[in-house]
Amino acid sequence: MPSTRKxxxxxxxxxxxxxxxxxKAYRQAGVGDVIDLLATDPVAESDVEAWATRSGNRVIEVVxxxxxxxxxxxxxxxxx
Amino acid sequence: MHKQVREGKVQIVLIGEGFRxxxxxxxLDIAFKGAHPDDQSRSEMDLLNEGVTFIPDPxxxxxxxxxSIVTTGGDVFDYDKLILxxxxxxxxxxxxxxxxxxxxxxxxxxxxVKVWESVSSFKKGRIGVLIAGVPHKCPPSPDExxxxxxxxxxxxxxxxxxxxxxxxxxxxxxxxxxxAKVVGHLFDExxxxxxxxxxxxxxxxxxRKVFSLEGDEFEYDLLxxxxxxxxxxxxxxxxxxxxxxxxxxxxxxxxVRGHDDVFAIGDATDIPISKSGVxxxxxxxxxxxxxxxxxxxxxxxxxxNGRINCPMETGHRQAIFVSATxxxxxxxxxxxFLKYAMKKGFGTIYWSALTGxxxxxxxxxxxxxxxxxxxxxxxx
Numbered sequence: 001m002p003s004t005r006k007x008x009x010x011x012x013x014x015x016x017x018x019x020x021x022x023x024k025a026y027r028q029a030g031v032g033d034v035i036d037l038l039a040t041d042p043v044a045e046s047d048v049e050a051w052a053t054r055s056g057n058r059v060i061e062v063v064x065x066x067x068x069x070x071x072x073x074x075x076x077x078x079x080x
Numbered sequence: 081m082h083k084q085v086r087e088g089k090v091q092i093v094l095i096g097e098g099f100r101x102x103x104x105x106x107x108l109d110i111a112f113k114g115a116h117p118d119d120q121s122r123s124e125m126d127l128l129n130e131g132v133t134f135i136p137d138p139x140x141x142x143x144x145x146x147x148s149i150v151t152t153g154g155d156v157f158d159y160d161k162l163i164l165x166x167x168x169x170x171x172x173x174x175x176x177x178x179x180x181x182x183x184x185x186x187x188x189x190x191x192x193v194k195v196w197e198s199v200s201s202f203k204k205g206r207i208g209v210l211i212a213g214v215p216h217k218c219p220p221s222p223d224e225x226x227x228x229x230x231x232x233x234x235x236x237x238x239x240x241x242x243x244x245x246x247x248x249x250x251x252x253x254x255x256x257x258x259x260a261k262v263v264g265h266l267f268d269e270x271x272x273x274x275x276x277x278x279x280x281x282x283x284x285x286x287x288r289k290v291f292s293l294e295g296d297e298f299e300y301d302l303l304x305x306x307x308x309x310x311x312x313x314x315x316x317x318x319x320x321x322x323x324x325x326x327x328x329x330x331x332x333x334x335x336v337r338g339h340d341d342v343f344a345i346g347d348a349t350d351i352p353i354s355k356s357g358v359x360x361x362x363x364x365x366x367x368x369x370x371x372x373x374x375x376x377x378x379x380x381x382x383x384x385n386g387r388i389n390c391p392m393e394t395g396h397r398q399a400i401f402v403s404a405t406x407x408x409x410x411x412x413x414x415x416x417f418l419k420y421a422m423k424k425g426f427g428t429i430y431w432s433a434l435t436g437x438x439x440x441x442x443x444x445x446x447x448x449x450x451x452x453x454x455x456x457x458x459x460x
Binding site: 078 | 294
């Protein structure tokens with residue numbers, strides 16, 4: 001199945017909003033899919049990196065746009 | 081609007097599900113202290129101010145285009161202004177095996193009693209408290225459940241025989257860092273474990289195992305689950321919510337997006353904020369004030385500033401408050417008996433507070449809705 005790329009806009013939402021939104025997308029995603037999480041909460045970067053390390057997934061890049069973060073995650077591992 | 085209601089110029093109609101009003105925070109007392117359910121509910125009719133017409137017939141369909149509500153009994157009510165306070169629905173069946181393999185205090189008093197029956201006879205083994213979906217009602221409730229379990233099992237002198245674990249999708253014991261610091265310290269002291277980043281996938285009731293999307297598994301003897309929540313059936317059937325049934329709502333004016341004459345408050349909204357009674361109360365003040373002013377010809381005067389004020393009992397007659405606004409995150413704090421007394425005090429005045437009798441006290445403590453900075457009196 002071809003991989004997909006999805007943007008999850010969590011701007012304006014504070015912790016744990018961005019993580020919650022990421023988990024919803026993760027639940028529906030498959031291995032190979034890419035999720036672009038947009039967030040204004042600065043804690044989102046460290047939280048997403050911690051989750052990626054724990055779950056075996058990969059943060060491809062974190063871009064500091066003018067007034068928000070773009071955190072790109074590749075789903076590398078989804079055991080179930 | 082008392083005068084206008086008395087003169088028949090304004091009619092206020094409450095369309096609701098049934099005759100009983102339950103104080104939902106007390107489900108924790110029922111589940112972990114054996115409190116009696118009957119003490120935690122009242123007749124809805126006894127709580128309403130005169131002048132409010134109560135229709136105990138749930139809404140079946142909400143038609144915003146035609147400004148009408150159709151009840152399950154087939155009655156049709158037209159409106160000029162509508163406030164949607166349809167709440168949230170716990171949905172344990174949305175996770176395979178969860179309903180069969182766990183007990184839950186979020187799905188009504190009867191099920192809270194079943195938690196108590198399981199807990200009060202538990203002598204040895206592993207108890208897991210699982211956050212199976214976010215958002216959910218009462219964000220402090222998973223941690224509070226563990227604090228109360230710890231206290232109760234120590235009282236029964238079986239605590240050493242029981243392993244307590246929080247399974248959470250979050251990176252820490254509580255979503256907000258400063259609260260997690262307080263909770264985490266107490267969990268460490270009391271030997272309560274935390275498994276973070278646990279997004280539940282399935283439960284195997286026969287094997288008594290719960291599995292995560294991240295590849296973890298947890299074996300349990302008793303699983304207490306905070307189930308996934310979603311918007312209620314009438315909202316989903318009427319096509320008013322997002323993919324999970326939450327109503328798209330402006331986080332300050334509480335207006336339903338795209339409909340100037342419709343408001344949403346409380347658990348039913350998509351606002352990323354605590355689903356709790358205090359939030360519903362504060363939002364209802366904003367909406368009631370603004371509707372009253374609009375009817376009288378004056379403009380909107382209040383906006384909701386995101387104020388939350390969730391108590392969390394930490395055991396042994398101590399508590400903390402998760403208090404914040406859109407602009408101000410929760411503050412550092414320590415548990416205290418004073419905060420415990422405040423939590424218990426609120427539970428005592430809850431029924432009369434619904435009539436508005438204690439509004440002066442709530443205004444003093446919870447602060448001005450127009451206060452953007454959220455610099456409100458806070459017992460830290």
